[in-house]
Amino acid sequence: MNAALRQTLSPARKPCGSLRVQIAGETCVLRCSGVLWLPTHRALIAADLHLEKGSAFAARGQMLPPYDSRATLDRLETEIADLDPGLVVLLGDSFHDARAIGRMADEDRARLDRLASGRNWLWLEGNHDHKALADDARTEASLPGRIVGDMALGALRLTHEPEPRTPGDDRHGEVAGHLHPAARVVAYGRGVRRPCFVTDGSRLILPAFGAFTGGLNVRDPVIAGLFATEPLTAVVGRDKVHAISWDRLP
């Protein structure tokens, strides 16, 4: 069958074809929304929301649509409704820049409050948003939940920016974001570029969750260099996470 028709003719798919892996002994569910679900801890982890990226560009004269925060929160809301997590950890760079919180629409701010109510909600600091978070905490404390630095969760260590690999230490159990990994998959003369998870079973890098976040190719030395052996890429598809081996990625 040729691909142009595939879409029309393929049978209904499962709601979310997640991929289940073990990292440092913890069961990790890689969801096709791009979030990490830790069933043992009932914890939802999402990285790099970059809220208000659109308005950050607009402030500098490029009028990107002002709907990115709304679109990102829509997706987050769907996942929260599906999973009902007891703990939500946003893994850094939740806001695009230092003034992002002030630019958020009232409606979006109110939605954050709604989503956070009744559960633990942690803003882990990232390079883009540590100032925004600190300013908010110092002045209005308008955000729900708490601001944290790196933290442990079971056998996992949650951090924004992955530590460089040093000999003898394979960063066992590290879960990080920051790098926005994306993979290019090639088959049948076509290429597809999608956000992806990257893991070697020891550490895990999450894809960026924000609506306007671009990606860095996993083959780039910045990402590839974090792993001693060829890692697995879990590519986020429309309704399934696809495990794809390293040698298929140009």
Add this chain to the structure above:
Amino acid sequence: MPFVTTAAVPATLPPLFADWFAGRGWSPRRHQLEMVAAGQSGRHALLVAPTGGGKTLAGFLPSLIELAERGPRPQHGPGSGVHTLYLSPLKALTTDVERNLTTPIREIGLNIHVETRTGDTKQSKRQRQRDFPPDILLTTPEQLALFCAWEGARSYFADLKCVVLDEVHAIWSGKRGDLLSLGLGRLQQFAPGMRRVGLSATIEDPDLIRGWLSPTPAVEDVALVRGDPGAPAVIDVLISEGKVPWAGHTGRHAIPEVYAAIQRAGLALIFVNTRWQSEFVFQQLWAINDDNLPIGLHHGSLAAEQRRKIEAAMARGDLRAVVCTSTLDLGIDWGDVDLVIQMAAPKGSSRLVQRIGRANHRLDEPSRALLVPASRFEMLECQAAREAVADNAFDWEPIHIGTLDALAQHVMGVACSEAFDMQALYDEIIGCGPYRDLAWEQFEEVVDFVATGGYALRTYDRFARIVRTPDGRWKARTKDIAQRHRMNVGAIVSAGTLNVRVAGRRGGASRQLVPGRKVGEAEEWYFEQLTPGDTFLFAGQVWAFQGIVGTDALVSHANDKEPKIPSWGGSKFPLSTSLADRVRTMVQDPDHWRVLPPDVQEWLELQAERSAIPDAESMLVETFPRGGRHFLVAYPFEGNLAHTTLCMLLTRRLDRLGVGPLGFVVTDYSLAIWSIKPMDQIDLDALFQSDMLGDDLEAWLEESFMMKRSFRNCALISGLIERRQPGAEKTGRQVTFSTDLIYDVLRRHQPDHLLLKTARADAASGLLDVARLGQMLARIEGRIRHQALTRPSPFCVPVLVQIGRERVGGDAAEMILDESAEHLIAEVMDEDAP
């Protein structure tokens, strides 16, 4: 054939000029004198003439005469500005024209200062041109867009007397033409007495360009001057060993004869329709180049210095042949070309005439051309094109309506130059041909878009790019915003391209790839389909693809003779409607078949016997079983774009009808769909009913990659996304922002946004050819001729052959991911993890 001219009685030349012509042994041509007359009576003029008629000189003569008669020129103040502005769609043409213009100026002994200015011109020279304008400035439409955004543009162009637009036929009907027209409207405000002069190759309906050129709704305000026709071209069709292949589109079978033709010629240009095809033909010719003839390659992806080298070698007479694409279509003379070879079908008579004009620039001697059809349908097309050229019939062009993304860029440019009054600017804009019917509400929407992005959610008012002055006019908010706009003007949007570089490796163990020497540039989508190790042809060599790093595609030399990845996909240009009409007319008339080679005649006779030959107004549809599948083959002759769109829509309907369509392929002439169940009982009139252009089209379009591609163009041209940012060039890395992400978000949250509407209109007219499809469906309504066959007909062979060659197209994303998924690895990891 009578040549109607609306210009005044031909003038005589002033003695200085008449003497110069006489001294060269020339006499001025009629159309040159008519252009002088039009100039002297202060009229706008369009000159339509074939190549080789002294067209450029005709355009400049009135200005040269005026400048020769003027007194001493003041250094500053009134009268010190640019007198004539010349705009050419090709940078290289400005240099060529400068050379051709300085000769008469020097020989007549005129004191006229001519300079060129393009994107490559040094900053110091640009600054000098601002301080001390030349009399005649030769430049490109992109520079005009920049001038319009200059502070002080109004006073700089106050003395402008004339604008000459060269090769206007090649530019008027696109977005570059929209911006150019708006720029002309601006210049006319600065210099109300300015004359507009267009120079065009021969076209079917010059009134379209007159209307575009005219500052008023009246085409009569532009004098039409026609040049005399040149000697009729001698066009031969190459029949290799007396046979025409059934299918194919490369003309590979005829390479030895093409080589023999090159041996007999002085300098041959071999035109092909795509870059990849040029690579292929180049490689094939060198494979049999026993005489070591100097044969070169020229196409738009090659590094600029490599192209310059080839051009210089042509000019010196060092080459015997150049394989080229449309990069050599337009009017530069790089040498004494005496033979033009068109490999594969020409797709339109206008382009063919333009290309043939590259051979022999003397009007009174015939140009020689050789057409090399790659298949039997192409044989019909070549014959039709040959007859069209003999009949002086050119391709019709559709009416073009100005696009709103180009308008948005122009409005921003005006605001960077000076504060504007909305009503006054609106009046100026509706004076421009493509925007004559622009509604005030549309204009308001564009201004709102320019100011704040045009979003229903009005959160960007405080960031507005243009703001109102106390007297109610609009101007750019800050100097920085204006400067950034100036860096991003123009309507040329290249597809995402990557630099092709030879890969090196950095120090030993890390084996990290590093970019080395640049070989050229090529479209990102091409590399998207390669995996490391794949070999392909580029710049005349076989390379192995290594990987993409940043904006570079890294390659290494490969020893393969044959590249693994064939790189062409049919023709880049869709078959023109007028040529398609001719082919259909020829096919239905057995008397006409006699001009065709015997094997093609037999093929047509066999088709008549086994299936049917449709008449020109009907469409033939054949159904037959083959290899456990059921096929439907239709012959609309409307070009591959319209056919692809049609197939997308037909298969949706067939799916709903429950026949289980499995796939489709198209050629320029026909389309084939195959399915699980038979299709011979389907009501074909209902299947092809034109209401498919409604909801089905909408639904499919929104998801299609073509929509994303046109959205990207609109976003870049309108200035929503900046192509260049201050400091970006220094690092050599393009600033890229995924327009696909923006498209997805915008589509969901504001589906009626200006840019989405613009992108839809663009996709419908360009990439999908919906208008043409609509006309075709209307034409065949109730006139489908169905043949239920038991086996394939002679006509359907080319499209069936295509099936084996097909690569996956359309929205294949999910399928690719599916097929690549390796659950095994995941399971292994699951167990092995500690």
